[in-house]
Amino acid sequence: MPTQREVDEAKIRQQADKIVEGLRAKDLDGLKQLYTTDVVSFDVEPPLQHVGVEAKLKNWAKVFTFFQDVNYEVRDLTLTVGDEVAFGHGFGRLSGTLKNGTATCGMWVRVTFCFRKIDGNWLIAHDQVSVPFDMASGKGVADLEP
Template identity: 35%
Template sequence: MTGNHAEEKAIRGLIDDWYAALGRRDAAGLAAAYADDVAVASLAPPLWGHGRQEYINGMAGWFSTFAGPLKGEPEKLSIVAGDSVAFVNGFSHIIGKKKDGTPMDLHTRLTLCFEKRGGRWLVVAEHASVPFDMQSFKPLIALKE
């Protein structure tokens, strides 16, 4: 560990802001600390999406499939920060109800990559995923660890 606690705390604050924006279904708010050229790997294709605006559009579309509020929290985050480069690994837990009534209780593994640009920490890559079962070839969205 680098032990750069002030920077780790700043990054933890940005992550808490992200989950607060999720609760409000505020797609632009999610991207408040995202670089314009952020690369995003999510549960849906493509392998990597590119850019802050594409991310906002994708998340706004996803939010529109839910009835009512979403609730989420990060779990077991490991935050490693240097002076200008940092990353976070852990779990993301998101709960909601789809418009068709289907409940969603999703655990993903989450990696966030940060660069400090102009004195400000920005997310330059977000990688969220689930593994899949090698026999049934189904994605495993209900695993907890």
């Protein structure tokens, strides 16, 4: 019989799968169900933080304006699960076919998810996406792979 922690971890992994599914389907309504209303996102796009689910969805909507077909993958997601909060880290890659027909393999980024258990559902309360940067040039390094 699985422990409550194992059950919760499985539910959180399902939420990560739903992010992938929602992005591939360009389903903003489905994605909205995965976040707390007050989510704080440290995304790769300015500004430094995006506060609230509507701000987070605007970022995803912007992605959909550039891509004809979207693919997203999460790799090496490691989770630490508590009773009411959990966090995870791994790597994510957004790729696909741009509206002009150009295929892009995207770039790997570092991702961190923080979840809160609300009414039995694990929702993303915070996420952070980043790329390493080269200290000498001050530029992001976008060609690394896990």
